[in-house]
Amino acid sequence: MKTLTNKKIFVTAAGQGIGRAATLAFKAARAKVLAIDINEKCLSTLSKEGITTNLLVVCKRVAITKPVEC
Numbered sequence: 806m807k808t809l810t811n812k813k814i815f816v817t818a819a820g821q822g823i824g825r826a827a828t829l830a831f832k833a834a835r836a837k838v839l840a841i842d843i844n845e846k847c848l849s850t851l852s853k854e855g856i857t858t859n860l861l862v863v864c865k866r867v868a869i870t871k872p873v874e875c
Contacts, residue, residue, distance in 0.1 A: 807834065808834055808835050809831060809834040809835055809836035810835040810836070811837075812836045812837070813836070813837050813838075813839070814828075814831045814836045814837070814838045814839070815838075815839050815841070816828045816831065816838060816839070816840050816841065817841045817842070817861075818841075818842060819840035819841055819842050819847075819848070819851060819858075820840070820842035820843075820844040820846075820847025820848055820851070821842075821844070821847050824840075824842070825847070825851070828840045828851060828856060829851075829854070832854065832855070832856055837857070838856050838857065839857050839858075839859065840856050840857065840858045840859070841858075841859050841860075841861045842858075842860070842861065843860070843861060843862055845860050848860060
């Protein structure tokens with residue numbers, strides 16, 4: 806796999822399925838990954854893998870106006 810060292814990747818719906826697989830693949834390629842999802846439990850498992858996570862519930866205005874750093 807090609808290395809993604811020093812690249813920043815933003816993955817939405819990262820908690821499960823294709824989003825989770827993509828997140829883990831980017832991490833394995835040494836990218837700095839920010840994983841976003843509505844499911845806090847799924848995000849916590851990614852956090853344990855050393856991936857930066859952020860809970861995002863788009864129904865809450867504060868969630869979409871709060872700045873996120875990667």
